[in-house]
Amino acid sequence: MDFSAERLSYEKGELIENNLPSHPVELLTNWVKTAVDEKLIEPYAMSFATCGDDNLPSVRTLLMREITQPEDSTGKLGVVFYTNYDSDKGDDILQNPNAQALFFWHSLERQVRISGKVRKISEKKSTDYFHNRPQDSQIAAWVSEPQSGLVTNRDAMESKFEEYKQKFSETSQIPMPKFWGGYELVANKIEFWQGRANRMHDRIRYNLQPDGSWLMERLLP
Template structure:
């Protein structure tokens, strides 16, 4: 097997599944997102609630990772993490971020941008106690998230130690909780033949959402 990828130019698909027209979308982007998201759920896609979260620190250095959507309301889009993680550190310095949902079997993509805030401590606590117990334990021992650890075995030892000690309900760690992205920008992308893709953006101006068609 070659250790060099020389040419990927022949690897491409033709997108044929759908169209996106201004007169067929909701005037409210959150409702349009829910429409597409529910379609992805009913299509039984693998983890349609998985989303890429892009953040950047004060110096403009970008970081991106996949997280899980855990709430979607008109107020915003919720996810949970360790506050001391790279994403938490980035958001403390620069509270703006973007989410990206990509559903390849539907040939659809959604970008959502805006300011990120911490959700209330009570909301974070309520969600924490809905998680499986082993996930609660993992939140306690996986800190600082993205920190260096000597081995997988050491991580497993910490997990098993807390698993055997914790016979009662675990409290939510202070360093763990939720964020909410308050959207001020959306882009809906539908793949089309010949790379003439449909792209509709929603941008809030003076409290009103304006829809624009973008070049592919």
């Protein structure tokens, strides 16, 4: 299959420095809100890349659940997601907390790349979120241990789900597994990409400075 002749001209928007906020959280929030308002399918979905001690990069699609401004660091921003701590990504994060998230909204001709360090959020916050999930999703979290582990077949997985469903049928609240919870990617760099005609795309990068301010820079396409 050869797609070398395929071309699209991106002409829906622009990024001009004079029109941009000094803090990237405002622009990120605005872009996510636009994607939601446009009713894109899972506009909060992001590709999330990690790399452990083996130096082999690994990427997967996750759902961002919150945009944050961490209270312990003036000027910073973060994105929160939830997963199994014993997963491959959890092992990578334990070995190397540096990671990158990528949002791509094709119909808006926009992309955001967030680089930073990952840390666990509080157990209370994870627990509150866990109990707000649908009950079947809570049970699935128990089934996923160890996430990415081998399973004989689909039937074995379904059987395990039914076992946990029966186990928790008499409980008023399904407990959150100790191996499950939230992470926050705290950004030190964030790049906004807006497609433009003739491949003269707009790329604006914000770099976090030691004093908590953000340095805005334009990158060549």
